[in-house]
Amino acid sequence: MDLLAEIGAALPADRVLTDPDVTAALSHDEAEWAPVGKPVAVVRARSAREVAEVVKACHRHRVPVVARGAGTGLSGGANAVDGCVVVALDKMDAVVEVDPVERLAVVQPGVVNDHLRAAVAERGLWYPPDPASSPWSTIGGNVATNAGGVCCVKYGVTRDYVLALEVVTGTGEVVRLGRRTAKGVAGYDLVGLVVGSEGTLGIVTEVTVRLRPLPPAPRTIAGHFASVVDAGAAVRAVAEAGLTPSALELVDRHCLKAVDDWKNMGLAVDAEVLLLGRVDEPGEAGEAAAAAVLACFEGAGATWAARSTDPVEADALFAARRLAYPALERLGPVLTEDVCVPAAAVPEMLARIERTAARRDTLIANIAHAGDGNLHPLLITPRGDEDARVRAQAAFDDIVADALDLGGTVTGEHGVGLLKRGGLAAELSPAVLDMHRAVKAALDPAGILNPGKVIPA
Incomplete structure (x- = not known):
């Protein structure tokens, strides 16, 4: 029996898609210029058992399997390879359980990040990881890339909130990793290993996440700066002052104009760069923290800085931050960077990005989770201009090299995928790369799970 017949015999007929137009649309993420292969089929799975049946069949036939969620990734990690089967998990979208006593939730991988946040907020709880794509990206994809977001400067990234996983291995076995208890150190941290592995070590079919109480309403501080370097100096000043804001976001003029032209939000910001800070300590502690962040902005040379007294206006500015990427896509292809450097190196890294833009004659817009040094330069090109x-x-390669030179890393939250494999090889020693390959061989002996991603050849 051939592969598709075998899969078709094990799954309901509506699960297997082979129309070339449909499969092409489900064969890639949003990474610009990352290579994309042609799958033999896309399977829209509805359960761990269905995922396992697909993997077992592919293991027997030695056919690659590529998992995908909402396809919002920016590194090519969900891109098909020729002849593979794509397993789409977006229909596995149930919030299985919310436990307010243990402060955890159990969800399927296709649950959209913001939908989980809304579901737990009804119980007075909060799931902190919040990538800019949170209205569209799924928890499975967030787990695959160890996504971060606006709040991670204070509250951490996805790995910090994953307690347990249900995973389909490279041989089609369904296993459970982790625990539901607040503490537990039995055995190796296999949950931590799978989070961020981009579907190369297993396919996640259920996620148990840690929750926190809803935080108090935040206080927002905004500052205008004459350059990204000045704004970077303010970020460093915040870190040097020992402050931990719940958000510290950088958005430059190119991004704000693109959002305003698209959404007509009235973002009349007369500055090259906008820096947005938030603090969420309650009461007097929150007032003191907001005043301290404001002082850092002013001390670093802000041309204007103030506490926001209008929550609607403050929310609009953060909404503009989230809309920057899709707004800039309207101008032409956008190649998105995701480097992370130490907070003290943020001003120098931003200066180097500016020099790279001039040297390579490339328009680079800047947005950043600046508080933790995670920078997202957006390289914009005219359509059709080879x-x-x-x-x-x-310029993309130059930025990666500069981040490593400053003691940083090639990816803070988007993952390695296809676009950063060369950067990973530069960042890690040969011995450490061999450790990665050994783990991959142990957990995926046939090498069928998302081959060609993450680990350099």
Whole structure:
């Protein structure tokens, strides 16, 4: 029996899609210029058993399997390889359980991040990881890339909130990893290993996440700066003052204009760069923290800085931050960076990005989770301009090299996927890369799970 017949015999007929137009649309994420192969089919699974049946069949036939969620990734991690089966998990979208006593939730991988947040908020609880794509991205994809977001400067990233996983292994076995208890150190941390592995070590079919109480309403501080370097100096000043804001976001003029042109939000910001800080301590502690962040902005040379007294206005500014990427996509192809550097190196890294833009004759807009040094330079090119594409890709490599030179890393939250494999090889020693390959071989002996991703050849 051939592969598709075998899968078709094990699953309901509506699960297996082979129409080339449909499969092409489900064969890639949002990474610009990352290679995309042609799958033989897309399977829209509805349960762990169905995922396991697909993997077992692919293991027997030695056919690659690529898992995908909502396809919002920016590194090519969900891109198909030729001849593979894509397993789409977006229909596995149930919030299985919310336990307010243990402060945890159990969800399927296709649950959208913001939908989980809304579900637990009804119980007075909060799931902190909040990537800019939270209205669209899924928890399974967030787990795959160890996503972060606006709040992670204070509250941490996805790995910090995953207690347990149900995973389909490379041989099609369904296993449970982790625990539901607040503490537990039995055995190796296999949950931590799988989080961030981008579907190369197993396919996640259920996630148990840790929750927190809803935080108090935040206080927002906004500052205008004449340059990204000045704004970077304010970020460093906040860190040097020992402050931990719940958000510290950088958005430059290019991003704000693109959002305003698209959504007509009235973002009349007369500055090259907007820096947004938030603190969420209650009462007098919150007032003191807001005043301290404001002082850091002013001391670093803000041309204007103030506490926001209008929650609607403050929310609009953070909404603009989230809309920056799709707004800039309207201008042309956008190659998105995701480097992370130490907080003290943020001003120098932003200066180097500016020099790279000039040297490579490439428009680079800047947004950043600046508080934890996670920078997202957005390299924008005119549609159909091949020379501009080549320059942008060279600038992309320059930015990666500069981040490593400053003691940083090639990816803070988007994952390695296809676009950062060369950067990973530069960041890790040969011995450590061999450790990665050994783990991959142990958990996926046939090498069928998302081959060609993350680990350099």
